[in-house]
Amino acid sequence: MSGRELSYLQAFNEAMHQLMAEDDDVFVAGEDVAGKGGVFGSFVGLLDEFGERRMIDTPISEQAIVGLGIGAAVAGLRPVVDLMFMDFVLVSMDQIANQAAKLKYMFGGNASLPMTITTNGGAGLSAAAQHSQSLEAMLCHVPGLKVVMPATPYDCKGLMAASVREDNPVIFVKHKRMFGVKGEVPEELYEVPLGQAAITREGSDVTVIAYSRMASEALAAAATLADEGVDCEVIDLRTVQPLDIETIVASARKTNRIVVVHEAVRFGGLGAEIAAQIQEHAFDHLDAPVARVGAPFSPIPFSPALETAYVPSAERIAAEIRATMHRPAPGVTV
Amino acid sequence: MSGRELSYLQAFNEAMHQLMAEDDDVFVAGEDVAGKGGVFGSFVGLLDEFGERRMIDTPISEQAIVGLGIGAAVAGLRPVVDLMFMDFVLVSMDQIANQAAKLKYMFGGNASLPMTITTNGGAGLSAAAQHSQSLEAMLCHVPGLKVVMPATPYDCKGLMAASVREDNPVIFVKHKRMFGVKGEVPEELYEVPLGQAAITREGSDVTVIAYSRMASEALAAAATLADEGVDCEVIDLRTVQPLDIETIVASARKTNRIVVVHEAVRFGGLGAEIAAQIQEHAFDHLDAPVARVGAPFSPIPFSPALETAYVPSAERIAAEIRATMHRPAPGVTV
Amino acid sequence: MPLDPEIVKDLHRRMVRIRFFEEAAGRLFEANKMPGFIHLYVGQEAVAAGVSVALRDEDQISSTHRGHGHLVAKGGDLNKMMAELMGKATGYCNGKGGSMHICDLELNMLGANGIVGGGVPIAVGAGFANKYSGNETVSVVFFGDGSTNIGAFHEAANMAAALKLPVLFVCENNGYAEYTPREQSMAIKDVAERAGAYGMPSKIVDGMDAMAVFEATESALVSVRAGEGPYFLECKTYRYYNHHGIQNLGLSYRTDEEVEEWKGRDAIDAIEARMVADGVASEAEVEANRASIQAEVDEAIDFADSSPMPDPADLLDNVYSDAVSSDAVSSDAVNSEVRS
Amino acid sequence: MPLDPEIVKDLHRRMVRIRFFEEAAGRLFEANKMPGFIHLYVGQEAVAAGVSVALRDEDQISSTHRGHGHLVAKGGDLNKMMAELMGKATGYCNGKGGSMHICDLELNMLGANGIVGGGVPIAVGAGFANKYSGNETVSVVFFGDGSTNIGAFHEAANMAAALKLPVLFVCENNGYAEYTPREQSMAIKDVAERAGAYGMPSKIVDGMDAMAVFEATESALVSVRAGEGPYFLECKTYRYYNHHGIQNLGLSYRTDEEVEEWKGRDAIDAIEARMVADGVASEAEVEANRASIQAEVDEAIDFADSSPMPDPADLLDNVYSDAVSSDAVSSDAVNSEVRS
Ligand SMILES: Cc1ncc(C[n+]2csc(CCOP(=O)(O)OP(=O)(O)O)c2C)c(N)n1
Numbered sequence A, B: 001m002s003g004r005e006l007s008y009l010q011a012f013n014e015a016m017h018q019l020m021a022e023d024d025d026v027f028v029a030g031e032d033v034a035g036k037g038g039v040f041g042s043f044v045g046l047l048d049e050f051g052e053r054r055m056i057d058t059p060i061s062e063q064a065i066v067g068l069g070i071g072a073a074v075a076g077l078r079p080v081v082d083l084m085f086m087d088f089v090l091v092s093m094d095q096i097a098n099q100a101a102k103l104k105y106m107f108g109g110n111a112s113l114p115m116t117i118t119t120n121g122g123a124g125l126s127a128a129a130q131h132s133q134s135l136e137a138m139l140c141h142v143p144g145l146k147v148v149m150p151a152t153p154y155d156c157k158g159l160m161a162a163s164v165r166e167d168n169p170v171i172f173v174k175h176k177r178m179f180g181v182k183g184e185v186p187e188e189l190y191e192v193p194l195g196q197a198a199i200t201r202e203g204s205d206v207t208v209i210a211y212s213r214m215a216s217e218a219l220a221a222a223a224t225l226a227d228e229g230v231d232c233e234v235i236d237l238r239t240v241q242p243l244d245i246e247t248i249v250a251s252a253r254k255t256n257r258i259v260v261v262h263e264a265v266r267f268g269g270l271g272a273e274i275a276a277q278i279q280e281h282a283f284d285h286l287d288a289p290v291a292r293v294g295a296p297f298s299p300i301p302f303s304p305a306l307e308t309a310y311v312p313s314a315e316r317i318a319a320e321i322r323a324t325m326h327r328p329a330p331g332v333t334v
Numbered sequence C, D: 001m002p003l004d005p006e007i008v009k010d011l012h013r014r015m016v017r018i019r020f021f022e023e024a025a026g027r028l029f030e031a032n033k034m035p036g037f038i039h040l041y042v043g044q045e046a047v048a049a050g051v052s053v054a055l056r057d058e059d060q061i062s063s064t065h066r067g068h069g070h071l072v073a074k075g076g077d078l079n080k081m082m083a084e085l086m087g088k089a090t091g092y093c094n095g096k097g098g099s100m101h102i103c104d105l106e107l108n109m110l111g112a113n114g115i116v117g118g119g120v121p122i123a124v125g126a127g128f129a130n131k132y133s134g135n136e137t138v139s140v141v142f143f144g145d146g147s148t149n150i151g152a153f154h155e156a157a158n159m160a161a162a163l164k165l166p167v168l169f170v171c172e173n174n175g176y177a178e179y180t181p182r183e184q185s186m187a188i189k190d191v192a193e194r195a196g197a198y199g200m201p202s203k204i205v206d207g208m209d210a211m212a213v214f215e216a217t218e219s220a221l222v223s224v225r226a227g228e229g230p231y232f233l234e235c236k237t238y239r240y241y242n243h244h245g246i247q248n249l250g251l252s253y254r255t256d257e258e259v260e261e262w263k264g265r266d267a268i269d270a271i272e273a274r275m276v277a278d279g280v281a282s283e284a285e286v287e288a289n290r291a292s293i294q295a296e297v298d299e300a301i302d303f304a305d306s307s308p309m310p311d312p313a314d315l316l317d318n319v320y321s322d323a324v325s326s327d328a329v330s331s332d333a334v335n336s337e338v339r340s
């Protein structure tokens, strides 16, 4: 099947078709998921194939949508519940973080929550402050949740399969600006296991750690740096919770210089956790501080002129890589 | 007025009395704040002094409580709105993080939001997973909010004065287990400015950075370590957003060894941001990785036997300080 | 038509079981043997008992912060309950949940909840699963008058109605939310008026009369099981103790007379009087039943008392269903492995 | 009693101003000159106009994602509006907000909102401030039929009723939430049935008739201003375009016939016909008014077109009211200062 190309969105959609076909316990509930097939078309065709019993258009009720998923999961189904925009996790945060995340633990293990929450994150569409956020750091701070953020069509399909088959609550975040990105995708259903990062470019000088759309920006920056004689290793985390810290630390020990990149606000973003862990686990290996690229400390502006300046880009990543490379190794005085 | 002692709770309550007396625009709305004086007694006596116009018992509606504060603030008042438990910020997260935090920015500056959200955080009362959380990392990741977490009666009063007089949305988090803690508190109203950490113990060997209840645990650990010949500097952050990074970095450059402590879950907690920034700003000064003490990766258990193991303590902090001290400085091979 | 004597006895038994369990829990709390918060169900027994006698085993129930009564009524194991409240390893949640998170999924009791209104969407989800599976099972959700002011309740009620789900909404209107009288937080006379906002049929019933609650539940369940969508039952009731803890009289937000008046209509007293009057049971039989339940409660106390505390080594169990992932995300666990 | 001709003319003027502004915005969107999302108000003009003519300047209004019409009706500056929609520095929010966050606090328009239902609690807060200040000002909140399904709406409505706040709830029931028909997401006939859940008086009015909306608003405001608490007005209306963007016919979730039927009841056509018939204005006068509004809109396009984009150097302005703190929290800003 090599060479078969699908878009990121098609890959997701194909995963949904196959997952629903293999397991009658899988259903989808959310706003405009059935008739419309999702705001961005993620669920197109599923109503025709699986009918109204399994494709449910709900009222605008993000708390009840997530709660529906929790209750149905506890009762034995395998729900996929959709929040149109990642910003809306803030509307249903109680159900996500106080209920779904904690239920199994609070109940002493006597519950299983095979629920996947799908949503669309990221900026770049001039959708302004309430429709563009990357809020994964909040979710990763809540024990009990898993958080998946695919960066390629291949992963979008394979990670979705793993998420839906997983017995824990998973938040699966597509990136709004990647729907049209194409890539090789096998026809049969396969899993990309949660918690395993991918080294998408091997290199020896510096490691760039990213996920979601920034994983491709990181590759673009690495290409630029290659022309400048800097050999970047690029890691695509794929799953941000669980975090594949082994892969990260191994690479840090190899290259000794690290740049962590995400679209989310830099302050308190996942990059902070990654930087903190790297210096914990590879302190003696670091030739420079772990650098972080993220959004500045402001809400997301509407105007393209401002949004472009706001969202991290290959150029900004490249600049940070250069700064990290130019930093003299410890002991070398300038 | 030296020598006058109040408890943490009395200090807060006195601040409220004085703030309401000085400014008729200040009012309090929340569940059981008026008749009962707050679940923990924070607002006792205010109904008698200021009447029902200014002390408002609301329905159980955390979203509408915060929204009430936002709207009243935009319309020119200076609201104090109360969420009984910090865990309930998750119920009203949309109003806090999508609305209050972003409103001024989205409106191009054409709004002012002098609102203070008061709440009670922290574990230690066997209140289990939904009544014990420390969620400040989520709030600090949202540009537009300020987050205050006092550790002493003196700060509880002075920071509350600064918070209420502040023109930005502030979340003021008392710690449930500190209400009875006594300390010197001047009678007149004074401000402790937001964003300024306090060095509560000067020392030269290692810096312990903490806030809220962990600030006193850190002092206790420092006392233990002093007996062991280790001279700890202790920083109480007081405000976690804005973060007083200058004080942190200056201390790091002095002692070269750092332990950051908080009660919140370690993964993705504020300690990660602090560690990341310290290694960014003081890389060449560090003799050991920035160490972090925080809660393990699980919801908060109910049973005292488990909760005691869960919540960071002076003992755990002391152990981490020792580990950090025993780490050989770079270049020294063992 | 008089009720089947077996049903009356069952109602009585469940109510006494709740009452004795709660009174014991209250005394242990007072004696500092019970950590955390405790919200006693005493006074409201007729609601949990009346509803649960009308249910089938497979029907789910979901509860609130005031959740002991519902679990006892559904047949909860008092040993495991008492042990959980004391934070013991032998408790329902191995001491991890406590009073506010007590549950028994085998009995289809989907849990108490510490977040007011938080359990309502989850109950609706269980109702969805019933409809999806095409069975006749009903999901019953208990909630207080105060909780109907919170958004999650509203969304869930509307969702149940819009999707026509088999959910029975049971509002326990005890007149207060913590220390605030109901009238102060809603400008309506009966909570049941809210059902109209969702197009849900509703009924108001005397929540101090277990037989009335039972009968109202039975008839509500007919339409719910028939697939006609959710139903709203408001039970007017009262909690004898303070919102939290064991104080009873002398509270600032309600009069002692009010408390006494409601106690004068005590559901257990009433049903016992009727049992004897109707010849369902003799006074001696009633007394014997009470004694045997008291023995069960006493045994539960002994069981809990003699049970061990949980082992801190189990602290991180059951965060996830797979041990692997919960280790992988624990940076502390990773620490030891990869620390250089 | 026929309406004052000045009021009729005012209603007409506001409606045409909305219509022309929105049509222009739609064309610019189609021509890719307008970034982001755009939710046009065309078809619903009678609601914004009818309500706002009844208001005093100091009354606040709060809006939704479909917010242009409300701001235009309240007297919004079309230059600043058009510039904002184009993301220009001269826009109402200096390009930082865009369509979904447009506002004019000087006109007491407290903002559009990107979160469905998110503005309702805020509007209630403004109503609280009015009552607190003891003035007669009213806070008016516009919201769609679909938004009444979300928790924030429910909490805010109940809060307003419980605290007896001067808030007018205006539901614009256009029959759809995005692509889902209203009937599918609530099991009631009229949204106004929800008012009963809060003990709020309510009225249903033809949202395609500006004069009817005006009169209903006027009479609702009497009780609201008198301190009798909130009031719920449901306006039955229709949006001519798709939920988002400028498609009109050929949509899968509604029939073209339905669209044409509603267009046959167009509020502007109707009021113009009546103005001429009643002798309020001649056809020529109506035409002249339209032309002058079109000129204002054209000028707004020019203004916006020729305005500069915001300067990225201003990206971090207005996160906080004090520049100091917003620097202090920006680790990037601190970077340069303390980097060793
Ligand atoms: C979201 C949320 N807000 C507030 C609380 C605190 N609280 C616990 S019980 C309660 C009152 C609930 O009243 P009601 O629903 O009538 O139940 P009752 O206690 O009367 O049984 C409140 C406010 C909470 N647990 N969760």
Ligand SMILES: Cc1ncc(C[n+]2csc(CCOP(=O)(O)OP(=O)(O)O)c2C)c(N)n1
Binding pocket: A031, A060, A062, A084, A088, A091, D065, D066, D114, D115, D116, D117, D143, D144, D145, D146, D147, D148, D174, D176, D177, D178, D243
């Ligand atoms: C909390 C939230 N959920 C979902 C959305 C996506 N959304 C935007 S508008 C809309 C439909 C709103 O319907 P209605 O309230 O009837 O207003 P209308 O668009 O018809 O004017 C939806 C679902 C949102 N913006 N916010």
Ligand SMILES: [Mg+2]
Binding pocket: C144, C145, C146, C172, C173, C174, C175, C176, C177, C178
């Ligand atoms: Mg109650």
Ligand SMILES: [Mg+2]
Binding pocket: D144, D145, D146, D172, D173, D174, D175, D176, D177, D178
């Ligand atoms: Mg609508």
